[in-house]
Structures are given as structure tokens and as C-alpha cells.
Amino acid sequence: MxxxxxxxxxxxxxxxxSLLAMWQAKHIQKxxxxxxxxxxxxxxxxxxxxxxxxxxxxxxxxxxxxxxxELEQALxxxxxxxxxxxxKDMPMNVPEGFALAAITEREDPRDAFVSNHFKYLDELPSxxxxxxxxxxxxxxxxxxxxxxxxxxxxxxxxxxxxxxDEGQYAAIILAAAGLKRLELSNRITALLNPxxxxxxxxxxxxxxxxxxxxxxLIEMLQxxxxxxxxxxxxxxxxxxxxxxxxCQVPLGAFAEIINDSLRLRGFxxxxxxxxxxxDTLEGTPSSGIEMGKQLAEKLIKQGANEILAxxxxxxxx
Numbered sequence: 659m660x661x662x663x664x665x666x667x668x669x670x671x672x673x674x675x676s677l678l679a680m681w682q683a684k685h686i687q688k689x690x691x692x693x694x695x696x697x698x699x700x701x702x703x704x705x706x707x708x709x710x711x712x713x714x715x716x717x718x719x720x721x722x723x724x725x726x727x728e729l730e731q732a733l734x735x736x737x738x739x740x741x742x743x744x745x746k747d748m749p750m751n752v753p754e755g756f757a758l759a760a761i762t763e764r765e766d767p768r769d770a771f772v773s774n775h776f777k778y779l780d781e782l783p784s785x786x787x788x789x790x791x792x793x794x795x796x797x798x799x800x801x802x803x804x805x806x807x808x809x810x811x812x813x814x815x816x817x818x819x820x821x822x823d824e825g826q827y828a829a830i831i832l833a834a835a836g837l838k839r840l841e842l843s844n845r846i847t848a849l850l851n852p853x854x855x856x857x858x859x860x861x862x863x864x865x866x867x868x869x870x871x872x873x874x875l876i877e878m879l880q881x882x883x884x885x886x887x888x889x890x891x892x893x894x895x896x897x898x899x900x901x902x903x904x905c906q907v908p909l910g911a912f913a914e915i916i917n918d919s920l921r922l923r924g925f926x927x928x929x930x931x932x933x934x935x936x937d938t939l940e941g942t943p944s945s946g947i948e949m950g951k952q953l954a955e956k957l958i959k960q961g962a963n964e965i966l967a968x969x970x971x972x973x974x975x
Contacts, residue, residue: 661874661877661878662877663873663874663877663878664874665694665696665697665874665878666697666739666874666875666878667696667697667698668697668698668699668700668739669690669697669698669699669700669739669740669875670699670700670701670702670737670738670739670740671683671686671687671699671700671701671702671738671739671740671741671742672702672704672729672732672733672737672738672740672741672742673701673702673703673704673729673741673742674703674704674705674725674729675703675704675705676814676815677814677815677816677840678744678814678815678836678839678840679742679744680701680703681839681840682742682743682744682839682864683701683742684701685742685839685864686740686742686762686864686866686882687699687700687701689882690878690882693881693882694878702732702737702738704728704729704732725743725747726741726743726747726748726749729741729743729867730753730756730867733756733867733868733869734755734869739868739872739875740759740866740867740868740875740879741866741867741868742864742865742866742867743864743865743866743867744860744863744864744865745761745859745860745861745862745863745864745865745891746833746858746859746860746861746862746863748860748865748867748895750859750895750898750899751899752867755869755870755871756867756868756869756870757867757868757869757870757872757876758865758866758867759866759867759868759875759876759879759880759883760865760866760879760880760882760883761863761864761865761866761883761884761887761888761891761892762863762864762865762866762882762883762884762887763863763884763886763887764835764862764863764884764887764890764891765834765835765838765839765862765863766834766835766838766849766862767834767835767857767861767862767863767912768833768834768849768850768851768852768855768857768861768862769795769831769832769833769834769849769850769854769855769857769861770831770832770833770834770837770845770846770847770848770849770850771829771831771846771847771848771849771850772819772822772829772830772831772832772837772845772846772847773822773828773829773830773847774822774823775828776828776829776847777847777848778847778848779803779829779848779850779854782803782806782828782829784805784806785805785806785807786806786807786828786829787806787807787808787809787826787827787828788803788806788807788808788809788827788828788829788830788831789808789809789810789811789818789821789822789826789827789829789830789831790808790810790811790830790831791810791811791812791818792858793907793908793929794856794858794908794909794910795831795855796808796908796929796931797908797927797928797929797930797931797934798854798855798856798908798910798925798927798931798934799831799855799931800929800930800931800932801927801931801932801934802854802931804931809827811827811830815832815836815837815840815842818830818832819842819845829847831850831855833857833858833861833862834846834849834862835861835862852912852923855910856910856911856912856923856924856925856936857910857912858910859891859894859895859897859898859909859910859911860891860894860895861912863884863887863891866879866882886915886943889913889915889920889943889944889946890913890914890915890920890943890946891913892946892947892950893911893913893920893922893946893947893949893950894911894912894913894922894924894950895911895950896946896947896948896949896950896951896954897909897911897922897924897950897951897953897954897957898911899950899954900950900951900954900955900958901926901954901957901958901962901966902966907926907966907969908926908927908928908929908969909924909925909926909927910923910924910925911923911924911925911950911953912924913946915943918942918943919940919941919942919943920940920941920942920943920945920946920949921938921939921940922938922939922940922941922946922949922950922953923936923937923938924936924937924938924953924954924957925937925957926957926962926965926966927965928965928968929969933961933965935957935960935961935962935965936957937953937956937957937960938953939952939953939956
């Protein structure tokens with residue numbers, strides 16, 4: 659590939675300091691170093707407000723954007739050139755002046771069931787306490803397994819596993835991708851298929867963000883961009899964008915490409931799982947964003963807006 663712009667001599671990657679975020683930043687650092695051995699690539703670790711406030715659920719303190727804003731500030735003032743994010747933490751609209759330069763190939767997008775005493779979610783006895791940090795997982799658990807007790811679970815992956823090991827929960831639900839990346843696959847008791855737990859928008863994919871005026875970086879990052887993953891993630895994000903998706907909303911959207919056809923599933927639910935609307939669409943991979951809009955409209959026709967209207971008061975943060 660011939661680059662139109664000179665390759666930068668130095669690149670600084672902004673990252674949160676959690677082990678998982680640092681794994682993601684190092685993974686991109688390694689891939690860029692293989693492509694551009696002449697460039698010096700370093701990582702600027704940062705503690706974000708989302709990492710500091712651990713005694714409240716994410717939905718109450720302003721959602722996932724809390725993990726992103728400080729990193730964008732570092733891009734804006736030139737302390738860093740690119741930021742690596744988990745796509746499921748990326749707000750649905752990238753702010754003015756910034757660009758999502760690449761979406762990398764997706765790791766396993768599924769949710770993982772982790773338990774020390776039970777093999778499957780279906781085995782949990784009545785009253786068992788299941789920990790999760792997400793309204794999306796909680797609403798699906800409550801809808802399918804009303805006999806279980808769902809309790810909030812915050813902290814990084816290691817903290818969550820420790821709380822399970824201390825016996826605070828019979829089981830916890832985490833993203834499989836994070837466990838696999840941290841070489842904790844041995845902790846996965848079972849993988850939940852999308853019928854049991856529809857994944858979060860963008861789950862398992864990484865996004866690389868830079869300032870919109872850095873055409874040199876955008877070009878440089880293109881070899882890391884994975885087109886099929888991007889089609890899927892953009893379709894999912896289109897659903898969420900129309901439905902106002904954030905951590906405050908129990909919403910899932912998941913796209914996969916099977917035999918050159920993109921299959922997009924989505925749902926919106928009440929947190930207690932008593933009401934769920936869901937639908938599926940199939941189409942060409944390149945029409946994913948349009949399909950996302952269509953799927954959102956179908957969910958709205960089924961009553962998604964009424965469900966979301968009851969949740970809006972909690973968004974005053």
C-alpha cells in the first residue's frame with residue numbers, strides 16, 4: 659500500500675489504565691509496529707472518571723461516555739495521536755472534530771456465563787444471585803429467568819471475578835472477548851448464544867479514534883480496518899443511534915454476516931424484563947446502516963418508544 663502522506667515518526671496511543679484497556683492499546687501498538695517499524699509508538703495511560711467512580715452503576719453516573727471523554731481531550735490537546743476504545747463503550751455519535759478511523763476484526767461477540775458451582779445458566783436454582791453491570795443483560799436475564807436474583811456488579815474484570823470467587827454471586831455474566839483477551843478463557847463456564855443473551859452493540863470489536871483533521875493517521879490505520887466487522891458494527895450502531903442507546907437503555911443489537919447476507923437482530927426491554935420487543939432483518943452487508951434504521955423503526959412500531967419513555971428520567975445525569 660502506498661501512503662499519500664508521510665508516515666509519522668512518533669505515535670502516542672491514549673488508553674485507560676485498566677488491564678483490559680491496556681491489552682487493547684498494546685495489541686494495536688504491536689500491529690502498528692509490524693506495519694510501520696520506523697515509527698516509535700508509545701502508550702499514554704490515563705485514569706478516567708468512569709474508572710474512579712466504582713460505587714454507582716454506570717447508567718447512574720452518565721454512561722459509557724465517561725471512559726472516552728478524557729481520552730478525546732488528550733487527542734484534542736495533542737498529548738496523544740490516537741485512542742483505542744472498546745466499540746461497545748463508544749457513544750453512538752462521534753463528536754465533531756473526531757473520526758473513527760478504523761474498526762478492527764471482532765473477537766468473540768458473545769456473553770460468557772462464569773460460575774464456580776454451576777455449568778449452565780439453566781441450572782441455577784431459584785433465588786441464585788447473578789451479577790452483571792449491564793441493563794441489557796439484566797433485562798434479558800429477568801425476562802428468561804424470573805426466578806433468579808440479578809444484582810449489580812461493577813469494577814474491572816479481575817474485581818468482578820474476585821467478587822464471584824468470594825461467594826457474593828452464584829454466577830456472573832461478562833463479555834467473552836474481555837476474558838479471552840486477558841487470557842482468562844479458562845474462567846468461561848459456558849458461552850451464551852445470542853438467543854440467550856443478545857450481545858451489546860459493538861461487543862468484541864475495537865475502534866481507533868483520532869482527530870478528524872489527521873488524514874495521515876486515518877490513512878495509516880486503514881490496514882487495521884476490518885470491513886466485515888465494520889459493516890456489522892455500523893448496522894448495530896445505527897439501531898442504537900435512533901433508539902438513543904446508552905448504558906441507561908436495556909437494548910441489544912447484533913449483526914453477523916452469513917453466506918454474504920447480513921443478519922441483524924435487535925431488542926429493547928424494560929429493565930425488569932416484563933416487556934421485550936425484538937425483531938430481525940436480513941440484507942446485503944453494505945446496506946447495514948440502512949437496515950439498522952429500518953430495524954429501529956420496526957422496534958418503535960412494536961412499542962420501543964413507550965418502553966424507553968419510562969426510562970428517560972434516569973438520564974438526567
